[in-house]
Amino acid sequence: MNAMTPRVDSIKSTNVRPKLPMALRAVRGTLRLAGYLAPAAADGWAARAFITPRQARRSTGGRALARPPHFIEGPAGPLAVWSEGEGPTVLFVHGWERDHHDMAGLAGAFAAAGYRAVSFDLTAHGRSAGKRAPLPVLAKGIAAVASAEGPVAGIVAHSIGGAASAIAMSEGLEVPRIVLVGGPNSAEHFARGAAALLGLRPARTEGMLRALTPIVGQPIERFKVDSDAAHMRAAALFLHSADDRVVPLAHAQKNAAAWPGSEIRVFDGLGHNRILQDPAVIAAALDFFPAPGE
Template sequence: MPYVPAPVSTGLRALSAVAPPLAVRVAARAFWHVGPPADVRPADRAVHERAERRAVDVGGEQVVTYRWGDRRAPAVLLVHGWKSRASRLAGLVTPLEATGLGVVSFDGVAHGESTGRRMSALEHMAAIRAVHDTEGPFAAVVGHSLGGLAAGLALADGLPVDRFVSVAAMTGFDAIAESFLRLVGMPAGLHERLCDHVERTFPGDVRDVRSRIDLVAHPVPEHVATLFVQDDDDRMSLPAGAPLLHAAVPGSSLLTTRGLGHTRVLDDPAVVAAVVAHVTAPLPLTVRR
């Protein structure tokens, strides 16, 4: 979710009441603001420090990659969310390594140790593809928040992975805008105006952004063994979205938790165990269409 300082949120709420068009323009600029890179948490530092680092070019930016485990082993790709970094998924690294898998992750554009000033779901998808081309192939991909959305869209776009876990992923562009308005305190009635403005000014002159960034309309392929994880107390990725994602992928599984919120769900032992079990379970016999 975009980083919006409290004074900016206060100003946006005031503008919404007296000058809605100006509020939308200012909000659209804040929508792209990543803010300072997230620090590596003390609990994640040991795993972070022992990773093998490389870099890959993504649209002229240098994206830092991390690898753990034997390079000859099948690998799992971990994809972080907005205002996060690869190290935030460190809790999954050691359990996955213990099963004999390798693990790869990366800091998205404008996040962690990578370069850049802003990032969208489409740029996160481009990074996923670039990391796949340089560090893959991957047996599975696990994505959190925006990382789950981008990874799911990459799979829908043909990323060759057989297993997928989405943790606290939003359904798409409109869901991101809805959460943004709610968290900064702007009226829900400005949703359409904000979406239209962001779509018109989307970087790179990309068309049909609103329809392209939609994981319900462009679901994960049915042949990909998929697990959706969603906490009932998540204030960023609203719980109502998870059943929609689940229903869009026949044969997928849905795990719901309570009291963990948007990020602490990554640290929950039961969730970690479920992710590892899904990634390592035998694949069902299905026919690819």
Template sequence: MTTHNPAAAFYASPAARGVAALLRGLHRLSPDLGTRVALNLFFTPVPTKWLARSRDVPRPWVQRRLPFEGGHISVWQRSDIEPGRPKVLLTHGWAGDAQQMRPLADTLAAAGLEPVLLDLPAHGRSSGWRSNLLQWVRALFAVTARFGPWDGVIAHSLGALAVSHALARGLPARRAALIALAPPPGQFLRWFAQAIGTDEGLALRMRGHVERREGVSLGLFEPAWLGERVVQPTLLVHDRGDLTAPLSGSETLLAGLGAGRLHVTESLGHRRLLNDPAVMEQVLGHFLMATSATPALRVV
């Protein structure tokens, strides 16, 4: 069976096909130059970030700026919440922003929790134009040092992958909810190379460049590796028909978790999960239940 390549749809437009042709030409002329240009493109979020930076955010949500790696990351809190509530960190996926998580955050606030929203580097109101998964992990530890520890963390897509890795490395949180967990970066690099019409050599060179620069193997983001190391009770929510992030990633992570539960939805795709009332109910219930009541490896 052929695996759907979500990057292929992005490179279907005439402008994107032109970019792909340019990259193929550079790759043939100089693999090293082609790799550098490809990395710059790969780590640049799509232009929806410009819209996110100009969007009005209603009160009582207020923005805090936290210094981070020569710029800042934006953190959002509600001004109407009294201190002492259980704190839950929420963050988005690639090309998303914190405000995508606001409906879920407001649901948590109404139930007596304190939600904290994070714009990851190069997204939303945070500074920067390029970012990568390793920088996202560092941002999670930076915001935790200032606002944590957490009673819970909630993340979507690539943000869920970053949170999984951070939890495996000791991010202090009691519970986690991972929505539409993204595939590992090695898979995205292969999809990217296929979409622009190059061989897998480009994906391998891009991966090697990232691993040398960051000093971390991308294998440490594979679901099987993470599942053995994430110890928190974890709710996984994933749509059966998600074309951006296949359900198999959440299933693989679940198999390694000591205290995991997978809730599978139908016909919600990759992003509509975030606004679905039934999904919000599942997530809220996960954070309100006693830790000892969390079942292991149960699919609902």
């Protein structure tokens, strides 16, 4: 989503209907008019807005790494990469409109435990290049980092970073294990949520979804973690908070049910982003990995 589109997690469920920001009201009005006068153009604009992240917001709980990043070539230009610690390499993948700071608590714990923790900013996020970030592009970026920094002992991914990691794995990225924190089941879930925030009528919502296909390269219905999960060979651990308002718990349950031999642990009171800083969550992720040297 672009600067005119609010974050999905910025609208909270309350009994009082939230007052929409003036900019969003203006966008809704413009889209409504365009939907009548030039529906194809409106559909295309909404589709492009959906895959255009705003500038990533740094996590308030993240640690800033003292050393500057190094850069590797990604699908839309250089990707900023940081590493700390020594030992087996684990990749840490942040979520939508965030950056590597979100994963700092987890990465630091793994580095202290004897792993080499590699964090990076996804395409079109943070200090990495790119303007738009459809899931296949995010997946290619993850695969590029794994290829440059590997061999990789595993991935710890948050939110849409988990979905992109699963796509990368379905397309050939081999890792022995993955931890998915607050991971969604379906990209369509987010697309329809964005359409609702934009106030799109049902016909224009379907038009936006259709307009995504030539931009992304595949129908958005293709991007479902549980569809790929049945063919996964990596061990998987799903960590989710029951009160997650961005990605409902049912998404993790569906993914875990489809992923052979996977585990799921449910927490509460941690929401969608606070879960990344919780000591019990960090310990669960660490426990899922064998001790370095084993």
